[in-house]
Amino acid sequence: MTTEASRVVHARAPGKINVYLGVGALGDDGYHEIATAYQAVSLYEDVRASDAPDFSVAFTGPVDLRELETDGSNLAIRAATLLARTTGYRRGVRLEIEKNVPVAGGMGGGSADAAATLLACDALWGTDLSREDLLELAATIGADVPFAFTGGTAVGTGRGDQLSPALAQGQFQWVLAFAAFGMSTPDVYRELDLHRERHALDIFPAETQPRVDPNVLQALRAGDPHLLAESLFNDLQAPALHLEPRLAEVIELGEENGALAGVVSGSGPTVAFLAADLDSALELQIALSAARHTVARVTGPVHGARILGE
Template identity: 55%
Template structure:
């Protein structure tokens, strides 16, 4: 048989790997409304995709089924972190959804390289799911549009559609009703990663408890401050520093009081402002330049913190390689 004939044409299985990276996010603002009948809270948020990426390599397998493996980048310590490798994993769920809508689905192995802190309020699991949707779409030649992928993403969680989209966006509803924002100017941040996680449901429940104890009603209707979008559009970190808001921050600090000290330390060492990212416990410190962010991250590392300089906005999930094995 001619050596030029492919393995597939000879009837043998030809494995293929599609590698996709997807960004984590910072909530530049996060307003939380009342608990909805479906068990979720209404939110109004400004999402910013930042240059800390999850990476998923999806490899077709001759054996049916979905398998998952996890690797940690050198900047992330996963010791003692329990990440499920079965149907509880969001990337596994994403692959299962794609398998159901793809006519050419095979078995698939997902090898996930994690850089975004686990349970850190930056949407790392959502980025894994977004990357998996895009990788499996390419792997199985599903031919779905970005809009169709975004619809599937919304079934997996509120942050998954944004990780597909990337850039800057306003999120309403439970965060999945996205409107892209014209904000391309670079903003520089330092992320201070904790060596523990916080459960997002626990943080929301704690916020409800604090509001109830104080007799406060959740604000409604919710909207995003237009000044935040203007500061992002203009690339004006000084203005933005005065507008950062996160309704979940007080609940995160109630559960992890040390977060208040982390924010204070960052501001004392040159950050324009600090905020808990999403449900935490990652702290996002706004810097006035990439140079300032680099210097701040270095100083915080010197003081014993796991600090990373990042920037945003960056694009959403993207294929970075597609290889026949």
């Protein structure tokens, strides 16, 4: 018989790729509105939650964990404490997280941790919040957390947290190239603003409210990787390459070895390569590995956060 104290709830949430990311002009509030097409991919964060008198988190996994905070600033701890505060729960939780999504890699790993933690703690504590209530809490933790919760393919607007589902046919084959370093999202956004100032005479001014290119949505609906490859776009790619020129070499290498296209995911530094089919993805994975890059072959779209077991 499992006692309440020994019960462990296991939840899982996916990382994401931004197949399109348009960034609006810098607003008076210091933020940018974005328009993005997210796709959840088969690289997962696993969260195990068990009863405890206070809140703690420990990490394992194949990625570099040295930069991770384990205090109240960690997104998983923030998710657990927010749920406890909202529902009046009086004890805490011990979180054990197996990380497969790179830290500060532009793939929303911390957001996936938070989404899985909300689900796991809700089940562990029996707080029984509705999906809508959990999504509302998710949006207050971070802009990418609602998408990690819902998964699939979706358009995100505002700060990325206002979601509308997007139809995606079939499966897309991706090869991810991970960097040995992380990138700071605020630094990349700052560099974007500087880039736009430097080239103000050469480029159109940024829209206040950007929109996802209709060609991207059409390619997703059709399940056509060739069409999607022509429309992959990220406004943060130029500033990310400016801060880390090594990423340009990675993109070039992938495209020379059969990728239909490569794009920096989110604020980087992970580079996502779209392959035409499984065979092409396997060949690309082998070529990038041979060049001593750390890579993973994944598919999308996949489901969002869910409970796997207790």
